Amino acid sequence: MARIRLGMVGGGNDAFIGGVHRFASRLDDRYELVAGALSSTPQKARASGAVLGLDPARTYDDFKAMAIRETRLKDGIEAVAIVTPNHVHYAAAREFLKRGIHVICDKPLTSTLPEARKLVKAAEQSSALFVLTHNYTGYPLIRQAREMIANGELGDIRVVNVEYAQDWLTQDDDSKQAAWRTDPARSGLGGATGDIGTHAFNLAGFVTGLKLDRLAADLQSFVSGRALDDNGHVMLRYAGGARGLLWCSQVAPGNENGLRLRVYGGKGGLEWAQENPNQLWFTPFGEPKRLLTRSGAGTGPAAARMCRIPPGHPEGYLEGFANIYSEAAIAIEAHRTGAPIPPEVQFPTVQDGLEGVQFVDACVRSSKRDGAWVGLA
């Protein structure tokens, strides 16, 4: 198949996540980046486009201009990656969705709940696909875990323990990365809850298939003067009776990207940690613990689809991120021909994005009500 023509909104020179999306789109050679509105500062947008070797005619000063003009081009973009700070996601995504251009959007979906709801509607009304890069769902052994649970290998799920701990905001930090993440106007209501809690919440749901009933949250801002939470403790009750604990923190020294998931059922357990994602513990009750490795003995087809190289040679964050892009590519290629998306293809959707924003909203509401149990609004 011909490569998918891709545009990008945000992701200028000094952005972190834009570069990640470009690596991810390139790895499996299914996309070609051909246009960009890479910064809200025109000069920076153009300079960034030049560094990436984009055609200056397709280096835009703003995303709306890009959406309009690319729609008119014969070889205009088929998909756009939106990698701006959170508060821009909604407006940008809407422009492309309404023109039938597929959207691959970074998380969280939006910075406010009303926008999230509107974006769900916009996606529903569009012929285009909407893909949210909850990238950790692309790790092969996360697919393995999901498959094992779906197959009943753990029995009924009872306990979910998920955490995402970082330390980079332990002290006051005035870097660009820190600035927008701790600014309610650009991040939304949630700090750590929005930036990383949403990943943890999404991952737990993706792996277990459980839906939240209610949660009770205790959020904190430990660093003086910080407007958003930098640490959150959340108790979860899932529909069907499973219970969970979620911890997210950006003030836990020694933790870089400590995303860790543990799931326990009546027959066994699973444990996985993102920092060494090529290992998955499977602990059937009453038997020795087993260490599954990516592509190794005992792993099944859901994981195998996501692997590029044999076991023992580690795949990492970019490969997991690229798996989301490649899942999206399969879906986009199916869309080209009108074929159905194969059932094994999995990527986070706008609905997952809404649930993430609802999760943040619920954490904030619960915390304000002193940890009362609340449902997703």
Added chain:
Amino acid sequence: MARIRLGMVGGGNDAFIGGVHRFASRLDDRYELVAGALSSTPQKARASGAVLGLDPARTYDDFKAMAIRETRLKDGIEAVAIVTPNHVHYAAAREFLKRGIHVICDKPLTSTLPEARKLVKAAEQSSALFVLTHNYTGYPLIRQAREMIANGELGDIRVVNVEYAQDWLTQDDDSKQAAWRTDPARSGLGGATGDIGTHAFNLAGFVTGLKLDRLAADLQSFVSGRALDDNGHVMLRYAGGARGLLWCSQVAPGNENGLRLRVYGGKGGLEWAQENPNQLWFTPFGEPKRLLTRSGAGTGPAAARMCRIPPGHPEGYLEGFANIYSEAAIAIEAHRTGAPIPPEVQFPTVQDGLEGVQFVDACVRSSKRDGAWVGLA
């Protein structure tokens, strides 16, 4: 100094924790077991005494008889280890305390809160010492962690994450060990919260020096027909602003004795896990993680007091337990001569025991009120 003459209540042939107390009392050669009321079944009490080589005249059918007669003996016991199921602790301890015999009692202190309060009074009115075997406080690197926090090496404590996960009650279990631990009449109000949650709660407080303000708990009994909780999720608020999460579970397959403590402050963090207790991570913010080892470089005097052998040769559970016995021995020897207990000597007290029972009570109250925040009663 002459060995301390020790009696034991409970700990008959097939008991687990009685044997542990005997190993612990023997390791450093400061005690001599000379009397016992080893079972509430007289025949078993006598048989167990014979196996241990006790003088038949000092093998008693019940603890009260032992307390009375040993008090009259010229070489009667100076201390007694109480290792029965929880519901017997109060009555047994009272008999010895009122006769001036030091009590070394297993945890939790009692099975009910009123009894715990009465036992505190009994201990206050006694000339004898009361030592509670929250044994994990005896691990050398737990002493190290406590010392580092007291010295300010972590800065102000913000987040405490403590958990104790086991799996042995994942399915219905009719063993003797399981039977009394899941029976409210013998265990008290708490299941996992009482049996292991109290250890976790105590350890967090011992290491950080923090006092609980309030907690919010969500307790579950996952195994059908079980009268007590087998999994508990608890959010903690400490006086002074630190926040915590506590998870205790006996239905988490793959976990044997997964007691794990993580503490984070404004300057650094500490992480420790009981299953490999000879390692302690110290993570000063902005510096490489450091792995401290028992007796190894970078450890201080509080840990050194608790070590018997050089680094790299592991010490384990029995050594940690024995450290509580040896701390008690120092205190008892001081008591013999009227000398003060040296300030570096640390062992859990009846007050710690009360707080443990209060913790269980608070968890149960909060959980019944749907996770409301409650203080210790």
Added chain:
Amino acid sequence: MARIRLGMVGGGNDAFIGGVHRFASRLDDRYELVAGALSSTPQKARASGAVLGLDPARTYDDFKAMAIRETRLKDGIEAVAIVTPNHVHYAAAREFLKRGIHVICDKPLTSTLPEARKLVKAAEQSSALFVLTHNYTGYPLIRQAREMIANGELGDIRVVNVEYAQDWLTQDDDSKQAAWRTDPARSGLGGATGDIGTHAFNLAGFVTGLKLDRLAADLQSFVSGRALDDNGHVMLRYAGGARGLLWCSQVAPGNENGLRLRVYGGKGGLEWAQENPNQLWFTPFGEPKRLLTRSGAGTGPAAARMCRIPPGHPEGYLEGFANIYSEAAIAIEAHRTGAPIPPEVQFPTVQDGLEGVQFVDACVRSSKRDGAWVGLA
């Protein structure tokens, strides 16, 4: 800079390492694959080219035809990746070197020592660059280790312990991957020594800067009927007095790609394992062990050059491999303009390749002489 036009020899549809080279060349967007002689079977060569989207006119039936025609094209390839079985490396590389086309060649350099020597000469006589993909030298923390040793942080190096253990040849295996690796005609004199022992030997030398004086080897073929070694034990003596142990095995069940390096000097040690390459232990004598992480605190500029994303998000095998490609790209871009290659740019050379073949030859000679000490021939 314009992307480097790349051709490929070998790497047809079912090859493992060809795909790896393509991922690696694509990740940083500095190469464009435009031509290939992807298989020695013409039909397969064409089919493989079609899958990769190559221009049929630039899909060749044999590497010589490719070298001749591409040289004549205005936009012919500037570099070629040689990813065939070992016995083809020499003949293929020679064709491109003599036409001034840069060669990026898989290891080991050749299947025989005479060919290796001739290839060194061919490279010396060529204006083109020769890059050998001892890819493990591309891991960021391997660069970190090299830099620390060069800076004297370990003191004088005394002991080098390197191993590469796999298990995939534990039993007789008739897969394509196994077939040529256990066939002397295609692999050369060494089995495990050639396939993975060369990686271990190269890595030890790259990190420490030490040169081998002599070695004593004991090679075995444990699987009945296997013509080449599948396990090798080698004692090393380096110039200057350091000593080493090297173990390579393809019959060690439970080991996937267990490449592990430990280096000890008078002032400290380093330990690294490929399966979790984002961690490096640094053990200064008399201080706590420190765990360095990729991009984390305490790492220096040599590692930083090799990193794409922040710490805690793992990079893996493909990223390390891509680092070799990107180092080569810098060198090729310098070559375009006649500029010198920046001194921080590091990639394995034809000389390293010769030393690898000499290592295999020495192991085989020593082992045949019952473990006598021999130097590189």
Added chain:
Amino acid sequence: MARIRLGMVGGGNDAFIGGVHRFASRLDDRYELVAGALSSTPQKARASGAVLGLDPARTYDDFKAMAIRETRLKDGIEAVAIVTPNHVHYAAAREFLKRGIHVICDKPLTSTLPEARKLVKAAEQSSALFVLTHNYTGYPLIRQAREMIANGELGDIRVVNVEYAQDWLTQDDDSKQAAWRTDPARSGLGGATGDIGTHAFNLAGFVTGLKLDRLAADLQSFVSGRALDDNGHVMLRYAGGARGLLWCSQVAPGNENGLRLRVYGGKGGLEWAQENPNQLWFTPFGEPKRLLTRSGAGTGPAAARMCRIPPGHPEGYLEGFANIYSEAAIAIEAHRTGAPIPPEVQFPTVQDGLEGVQFVDACVRSSKRDGAWVGLA
């Protein structure tokens, strides 16, 4: 059974290993220390005896006096622990053996090979037992490994990789512990080879049941002025075709007591490390790796005999050492009654001690002959 009356030779106040023997003898309550010749310095011998609470009449100035007098006592010692520097082992052991007193002797057996041979004869001619404290054979999971190999779970053993790395002699050290271990007159011919290499060699043989055919050694003394080896590289050939690598070092910074054993056969592998001895990896070929834990699922009767407490509560070095004492106690109790020693009872013997001294002798001979293959003399 009545406690075994034990004497001790060596082990005065500041000795390390004497204290370890006392802990070990006490843990299971089968011995009572009643006499000692605790130092070759009479004043220190007496002071040490007083600290231990020994009867002054049974605190001897030299071991021969102790042997003579204790033999005459009605309640004289039944067994003696010899915990002196190596060069005293032979003379001391002989005195007790010839009087029918059981000997529990630290390793290595003697400091010279002739003495070792004479001691074997002395033991053969004595009615008393001789137990050598190669204590690592007492770890439960080492028993498990031995049992699994004996049961054929690994298939035919092919590769044995054993190492014992320490760092305490990295720099010149004038402590008492260092002084005698680096002094040929007191340690014998081997430095690291004798002190820790013998442990590694013994452990490999104990677990696999393999007997050495020949070895080739390359020994070094890295610290200037050191008379004995501080690092040794040894290639092993076992009878029957298995091959091994042994590394021992006391100059490897970051290693405290890094005794590690890996064994690979045609059907699977095992990996164990002393610093976390409660875990054993079992890697059946083609299946997921399994982590066996002490007393946990999948462990068998040989390990169960050696355990005191349930899984997840770590046992350590002292418990493993105590297991040797308890095995010896069973044998001594059998000897009291003339009953046979039960077949499951395992402890290192004088013959194992001889093999250890032969191992050191062979390493030194081979190294002097530039790594020639030599057998045990």
